[in-house]
Amino acid sequence: MIRGMHTLHQSACQDGPANSITAVYHQYLPLLLAGDRQGCKQLVCALLAAKVPIKELYLDLFQQSMYQVGELWAQGRVSVAKEHLATAITESMLTLVYPTLFRQPRCGRKAVVACVTNEYHQLGGKMVADIIETHGWDGYFLGANTPVEDLLTLLEEKQPDLLCLSISIYENLPIVIDAITRIGQRFPDQRIAVGGQAFRWGPAGPLERFDGLQILKDIDQLEQVLQS
Amino acid sequence: MTDRDNERTRSLLAFLEQSAQLVVLDLDAGDKVVEANGYARQLLGETCLGRYFHELLVEAQANLDLEQVWQQTTQPQALSFSCSSGMPESLLVRCYPTASGRVVVGQHDLEELHQLRGSLMEVNHDLSNLTRQQQKSNAELQRLNELKNQFLGMAAHDLRNPIANIYAYTSLFLDDERRQLAPDMRQVLKDLRSLSEFMLSLISNLLDISVIEMGQLRLDKQPLEPAAFLRQVVELNRLFAQRSGITLQDQFAQLPEQLLADHHKLKQVLDNLISNGIKFSPSGSTVLIQAEIVDNRLRIRVIDQGPGISEQEQIKLFKPFGRGAARPEHGQTSTGLGLAISRKIVEAHGGTIGVFSEPGAGATFWFELPL
Numbered sequence: 001m002i003r004g005m006h007t008l009h010q011s012a013c014q015d016g017p018a019n020s021i022t023a024v025y026h027q028y029l030p031l032l033l034a035g036d037r038q039g040c041k042q043l044v045c046a047l048l049a050a051k052v053p054i055k056e057l058y059l060d061l062f063q064q065s066m067y068q069v070g071e072l073w074a075q076g077r078v079s080v081a082k083e084h085l086a087t088a089i090t091e092s093m094l095t096l097v098y099p100t101l102f103r104q105p106r107c108g109r110k111a112v113v114a115c116v117t118n119e120y121h122q123l124g125g126k127m128v129a130d131i132i133e134t135h136g137w138d139g140y141f142l143g144a145n146t147p148v149e150d151l152l153t154l155l156e157e158k159q160p161d162l163l164c165l166s167i168s169i170y171e172n173l174p175i176v177i178d179a180i181t182r183i184g185q186r187f188p189d190q191r192i193a194v195g196g197q198a199f200r201w202g203p204a205g206p207l208e209r210f211d212g213l214q215i216l217k218d219i220d221q222l223e224q225v226l227q228s
Numbered sequence: 229m230t231d232r233d234n235e236r237t238r239s240l241l242a243f244l245e246q247s248a249q250l251v252v253l254d255l256d257a258g259d260k261v262v263e264a265n266g267y268a269r270q271l272l273g274e275t276c277l278g279r280y281f282h283e284l285l286v287e288a289q290a291n292l293d294l295e296q297v298w299q300q301t302t303q304p305q306a307l308s309f310s311c312s313s314g315m316p317e318s319l320l321v322r323c324y325p326t327a328s329g330r331v332v333v334g335q336h337d338l339e340e341l342h343q344l345r346g347s348l349m350e351v352n353h354d355l356s357n358l359t360r361q362q363q364k365s366n367a368e369l370q371r372l373n374e375l376k377n378q379f380l381g382m383a384a385h386d387l388r389n390p391i392a393n394i395y396a397y398t399s400l401f402l403d404d405e406r407r408q409l410a411p412d413m414r415q416v417l418k419d420l421r422s423l424s425e426f427m428l429s430l431i432s433n434l435l436d437i438s439v440i441e442m443g444q445l446r447l448d449k450q451p452l453e454p455a456a457f458l459r460q461v462v463e464l465n466r467l468f469a470q471r472s473g474i475t476l477q478d479q480f481a482q483l484p485e486q487l488l489a490d491h492h493k494l495k496q497v498l499d500n501l502i503s504n505g506i507k508f509s510p511s512g513s514t515v516l517i518q519a520e521i522v523d524n525r526l527r528i529r530v531i532d533q534g535p536g537i538s539e540q541e542q543i544k545l546f547k548p549f550g551r552g553a554a555r556p557e558h559g560q561t562s563t564g565l566g567l568a569i570s571r572k573i574v575e576a577h578g579g580t581i582g583v584f585s586e587p588g589a590g591a592t593f594w595f596e597l598p599l
Contacts, residue, residue, distance in 0.1 A: 084349055091356040098360060102367030122353055126360070138364075143357045144350075 021052060021060040029065050033078060035085045037092060044093050054097055054134050058127050059219060062090050066123065087123055094130060107136035111162040111226075114142040114151055116175045124196055125166030131219055132164075135226045148179045155187055162225065164216075165194045170202040180210055193225055251309075251319055251334035255281055259294060259329070268334075273312035281332065284309055286316045298323050298330060307334070374442060381438040384431045391431065395424040433565035437548055440572045447490040447576055454483040454526060458519055461495055465502045473511030476502070481520040484599055493573045494597075497581075500566040501530040501593045508534035508591075521599070525579075529594040537585040545583060546571040570595070 024043050031039035047057055069086045072078040078086075113129040115122050122144035132139035140158060142151065155163065163183065167176050176194060183190055194207060195216035204215045216222050244250060246266045254263035259281045268276060272284055282290055286308045297305050304320035311317045319334035398421040401407060402414065409417070439445060462478050469476045505515040513533040520527055537545065549564040567581075574581040574595045585591035 081345065084345065088349070088352045091352065095356060095359045095363070098363035102364050103370075106371075120349075122357075126357070129360075141357065141360060144353055 020050065021047065021056055025061055025064060028061060029068060032065050032069065032086050032089055033072070033082065035082070035089065037089050040089055040093060041096065044096050048096060048100065054101060055131060055219070057097065058131060062093060062127065066090055090123060091126070094126065097130065101130055101133050104134060105136055106138065109136075109162075109226075110138045110140065110158055110160040111164060112140045112142065112151075112154055112158055112160040113164040113166065114146040114154075115144045115166045115168075116151075116172060116179050117145055117147055118175055119167060119169060119172050120144045121168035121197070122166070124168060125164070128164055128166060128195070128219075128222060131222065132162075132226065135223065137161075137226060148182050151179065152183065152186055155183065155190065161191065163190055163192045164222070165192065167194065167196040167198040170198040173198065173202070173206060177206060180207070180213065184210070193222065195222065249336060251332075253281070253284075253332045253334075254326070254329070255332060256329040262329075271311050271317065272309055286310050297321070298325075304335075306337070309334075377438040377442045380434055381442075384434040384438065388428065388431045388435075391424050391427045395421060395428060398424065430565075433569060436569045437565055440569065445572060445576050447493065449488045449490055451486045451488055452491050452494075453485060454487045454519065455480055457487075457491070457494070458483075458498070458517070458528070461498045461502070462517055465499065465506070468503065469506050469515065472506055472509075474506050474509055475514045476506075477514050477516045479516065479518045481518075483519055483526070484521065487526060487597065487599065489577055489597065490573075494577070497570040497573050497595065498528065498530075500570050501528075501595075504566065504593070505530045505532035505534070505591075508532060510534070522596070524599050525596040526599055527594060527596045529592055531590065531592045533590045536587040536589045537583065537591050538587050542583055542585065546581065 024047060028040060028043050031043070044057070044061070047061070066086065069078060069083055073080065073083045111129070111132045113125050113132070115125045125144075126141050129139035129141035140154070140160070142154060151163075165176055165179065167173065180192060180194070183192065191212065191214075192210075193214040193216050194204075195218075199215070199217070207213055207215055214221075214225055216225065244252070244265065249267055250265070251268040251271060252263075252265040253261050253268055253276070256262050261276055261279055261281065261284070264272070264276050276284055282292065282294060285292065287310070289308055292307075297307070301323070304322050306318050307321045308316050308318045318337065320337050321332055321334040324331045324333065398417045401409065402417050402421060458478065458480060462476055466476050502515065502517065509515055509532045515533075516529075516531040518529040518531065546567045548568040571581050574597070577597050579595055579597040581593075581595040583591055583593050
């Protein structure tokens with residue numbers, strides 16, 4: 001493994017980050033599926049040491065591998081327990097990035113990211129909060145299953161430039177609609193964006209009635225919002 | 229029953245025997261295991277055959293009244309088994325009487341396992357969210373600390389010149405013998421000079437500490453001759469010691485001809501240790517400065533006969549403003565930064581610094597530098 005890491009490190013330096021991540025992905029996915037946290041950690045640490053951009057690490061390794069785990073789960077090729085374990089491992093991989101992530105220069109803008117009530121899939125939301133940090137914003141992540149009352153309290157306290165709501169289960173759309181309605185009543189000027197895996201399974205149409213609400217299909221759209 | 233039914237029954241029994249995660253134990257009238265299915269042998273070990281049922285339970289349940297368990301037929305009983313993996317396992321157990329004894333069937337509590345997995349996921353989420361919050365707070369604190377150090381550096385820099393002027397003017401008046409100063413005026417000027425001297429040393433230390441904490445401590449390492457260097461520093465401190473009635477004594481073993489170090493910063497460390505020894509020692513006592521080579525390292529010790537330092541105070545001594553309870557003996561002042569600065573300088577040289585002391589028995593401050 002150590003000899004492999006050396007080769008990986010060299011390829012990361014010589015071939016550029018994109019190539020190295022593609023190479024690492026094929027090593028990483030089997031380790032993730034096998035629940036080998038230490039193996040995953042070694043690969044991620046090598047990429048960080050090679051100064052691979054955080055966005056590429058998130059999208060090309062973490063997101064892609066979790067999408068693949070999701071696919072395998074949908075096909076009945078991995079169990080729910082294994083999918084949960086892969087999620088837990090990926091979350092612990094994010095913590096390896098934090099020392100680099102939070103040291104980036106700040107631009108003085110803030111975003112709050114939350115998963116609404118009943119929404120227990122928090123990984124996507126947390127990755128969004130981290131990507132927000134890479135743009136110099138402060139990204140505050142509230143976690144899974146956040147009651148609207150808690151969200152309103154935090155909005156009062158932080159007064160963020162942007163609120164991002166993450167939704168993974170399409171059936172939770174009415175809860176998101178209720179949350180946006182209540183937030184709009186209390187903070188009419190609050191800029192809100194909604195995104196997540198839920199929109200793979202159903203249309204975002206019911207949200208279109210909210211003026212100014214931004215429905216984000218991917219990270220590129222989020223980045224456009226951050227830069228606007 | 230048709231042949232097809234028989235086949236299905238055999239297949240079901242084979243499944244229960246080989247694959248189902250059910251523990252099935254056939255006990256004789258004395259509660260000894262005479263048969264065990266595949267999963268039972270896997271979980272409890274092949275040695276479960278021939279053992280008494282109570283021997284399969286964890287130690288804490290070995291004295292359980294099994295008669296009560298056997299009599300409970302409506303509700304499954306939660307029993308904990310000692311497993312071959314070394315980890316105990318709880319199973320929900322039901323008992324069915326047979327002609328020759330009883331059959332015990334145990335299964336995992338799936339609802340509990342399901343809840344447990346959910347709880348573990350929540351705990352993991354919470355932990356990872358807390359880690360994120362903590363790391364973010366750490367980074368914010370780090371930024372604030374850097375800002376504080378910048379401010380400290382700027383403030384100290386701007387204060388230094390006016391205070392240096394006060395020191396220079398008061399010295400000018402006091403040292404000019406042609407001036408006839410009234411005794412009370414002379415005393416005021418002496419106090420002013422003493423205070424401005426202290427403030428200059430405080431500012432100098434604050435500038436040092438802000439530079440060090442911002443990670444900007446730069447060493448200008450040059451070859452120096454340890455014996456000559458040590459003698460020079462001791463001589464410079466001798467006058468200061470004499471004023472306080474202290475004798476400075478040196479004991480230098482055979483020292484190497486050359487050491488690569490930052491002359492100015494190393495002198496700062498040694499000055500600090502010697503001046504502390506003088507400050508905290510009673511008049512008439514001796515401060516001893518020793519130097520020797522130990523394990524290819526230059527070890528320097530400054531040994532005083534002061535009040536000593538408790539173990540509790542020693543812990544904070546090398547941190548900024550980590551002054552001990554003792555006060556200088558001869559009216560001097562202490563900024564509480566000297567040892568923190570010394571530690572950083574010694575560590576930047578790849579060395580270590582420390583103290584041995586007991587209350588009432590003086591103190592030995594030492595540092596070692598690699599050769």
